[in-house]
Amino acid sequence: GCRVIAIANQKGGVGKTTTAVNLATALAAVNKKVLVVDADPQGNASTGFGVPRSKRGMGTYELLAGEARVSEVAEATIIPNLSLVTSSTALAGAEIELVTADHREIRLRNGLNESRELYDYVIIDSPPSLNMLTINSLVAADEVLVPLQCEFYALEGVSQLLRTIEKVKELFNPNLEILGVVLTMYDKRNSLSDSVADDVRGFFGDKVFETSIPRNVRVSEAPSHGKPVLVYDLRCPGAQAYLHLAKEVLMRRPEA
Amino acid sequence: GCRVIAIANQKGGVGKTTTAVNLATALAAVNKKVLVVDADPQGNASTGFGVPRSKRGMGTYELLAGEARVSEVAEATIIPNLSLVTSSTALAGAEIELVTADHREIRLRNGLNESRELYDYVIIDSPPSLNMLTINSLVAADEVLVPLQCEFYALEGVSQLLRTIEKVKELFNPNLEILGVVLTMYDKRNSLSDSVADDVRGFFGDKVFETSIPRNVRVSEAPSHGKPVLVYDLRCPGAQAYLHLAKEVLMRRPEA
Numbered sequence A, B: 001g002c003r004v005i006a007i008a009n010q011k012g013g014v015g016k017t018t019t020a021v022n023l024a025t026a027l028a029a030v031n032k033k034v035l036v037v038d039a040d041p042q043g044n045a046s047t048g049f050g051v052p053r054s055k056r057g058m059g060t061y062e063l064l065a066g067e068a069r070v071s072e073v074a075e076a077t078i079i080p081n082l083s084l085v086t087s088s089t090a091l092a093g094a095e096i097e098l099v100t101a102d103h104r105e106i107r108l109r110n111g112l113n114e115s116r117e118l119y120d121y122v123i124i125d126s127p128p129s130l131n132m133l134t135i136n137s138l139v140a141a142d143e144v145l146v147p148l149q150c151e152f153y154a155l156e157g158v159s160q161l162l163r164t165i166e167k168v169k170e171l172f173n174p175n176l177e178i179l180g181v182v183l184t185m186y187d188k189r190n191s192l193s194d195s196v197a198d199d200v201r202g203f204f205g206d207k208v209f210e211t212s213i214p215r216n217v218r219v220s221e222a223p224s225h226g227k228p229v230l231v232y233d234l235r236c237p238g239a240q241a242y243l244h245l246a247k248e249v250l251m252r253r254p255e256a
């Protein structure tokens, strides 16, 4: 069956988009059929695959609005086996429109129904908030992957995120499970990174992936070339870490 | 008169909170009476001043709801001359409540009216989005300070932010001016940082502050001690940069 994974954390700048783009690419590289859904009005995941703003037609907004089906909005990317539903500025308006819409929480789930027969993995990149777009991502997903930057402010927000996940599970999506937590921008020379990593492993136990993603400038350079870092520089530590993460994701299935 | 400055950028993790906390502390250090308003449900600015979550009573939520006046919710901090309006989890609900409320855009401006007689500077930390909380911050403010991380994805979002600022100015707040753009987490060893900095200076001209904030681990350690970096380690490069930034802010007044 298809696995739908939401990449979520309301803390900003923790590596959600970078994880969505590169985990998806790594899964496609081992011949999984992958769909990435850019549910963030910023549209960074769409940029990460090299789709210029001027070329973004129908996408996530139309899925939420029920105006198009997945097969009509999913577009091929430079990566074999990987399709993308882009985000456009129309999505910025969706947040406000959703608040007063019918069935507001299940719109993305309904929109992605068809994708379950077409793909092995659906990866949803969500915005830095616990708003209706993120709620829609959590309701549409079977699993949540939480990127966690090794910084103090990032640690602070985790309990708010867990409460939101619990609530979504209780009210809208009983199947929702936490696939795992991945430490990002880990810098072994920096004692803060280490102490946050220890706290996270203490709190989450084996939900924390063994792979942590090192801070690596090649990772942040890749988007300016419109490519995932796996394509931009496969040998670099960041790309290698995402390959290892993908292996763990393939091996690990939440208690179904 | 009082200067109300919103710290805004919808891109996550660019240094909004760090800039709000440390700029405010630097201004208080030169005897300006300063109020920090934490308008982000994450509540990181409140943490940055050492206010534990359990101690957060009435704050920004009550200001928005019209249930309390500034003088009732502003609380003293460890910093002389600096008061804080805290954020609590109640604020997470404000976003949805505001969408359908009367006068939804001007609620924070109304709530902060009284502060104009009590303080020299009001610094508002906003969340990583262009939602109702950020709109309220922009409508309440006279000036906008934009922290911009020297990274490609961060550069991408600037035009969306400028469009939103223009719209707020047109519809709700004709006095709103861009005070300036400050480059954050600048790493001179990294060519990406340099090329983004060049792009930003080319685009914004002298709106870009001369001071850029270097990436400095002491800055990210300070919140875990509940202190601004100016208090935690005044000599470090990050703290020194925020002192220089404050000097520039004092010297620079937008065309009134």
Ligand SMILES: Nc1ncnc2c1ncn2[C@@H]1O[C@H](COP(=O)(O)OP(=O)(O)OP(=O)(O)O)[C@@H](O)[C@H]1O
Pocket (backbone or CB within 6 Å): A011, A012, A013, A014, A015, A016, A017, A018, A019, A040, A044, A126, A127, A128, A184, A185, A186, A213, A214, A215, A216, A217, A219, A220, A221, A223, A238, B010, B011, B012, B013, B128, B151, B152, B153, B154
């Ligand atoms: N391992 C890494 N090493 C170096 N830079 C990284 C790494 N991961 C992400 N970055 C950079 O850090 C910044 C934040 O990452 P990213 O945009 O993926 O986070 P996000 O959580 O999606 O942000 P937002 O909350 O705005 O959606 C980006 O500029 C990205 O290129």
Ligand SMILES: Nc1ncnc2c1ncn2[C@@H]1O[C@H](COP(=O)(O)OP(=O)(O)OP(=O)(O)O)[C@@H](O)[C@H]1O
Pocket (backbone or CB within 6 Å): A010, A011, A012, A013, A128, A151, A152, A153, A154, B011, B012, B013, B014, B015, B016, B017, B018, B019, B040, B044, B126, B127, B128, B184, B185, B186, B213, B214, B215, B216, B217, B219, B220, B221, B223, B238
């Ligand atoms: N100059 C700096 N050097 C090193 N680390 C920094 C610097 N400025 C900020 N940081 C760290 O980077 C992370 C992001 O900064 P911060 O939380 O202030 O950004 P933000 O824009 O407020 O994030 P959000 O979008 O979630 O509100 C924090 O962990 C912070 O401690």
Ligand SMILES: [Mg+2]
Pocket (backbone or CB within 6 Å): A016, A017, A018, A040, A044, A125, A126, A127
């Ligand atoms: Mg993102």
Ligand SMILES: [Mg+2]
Pocket (backbone or CB within 6 Å): B016, B017, B018, B040, B044, B126, B127
């Ligand atoms: Mg912040």
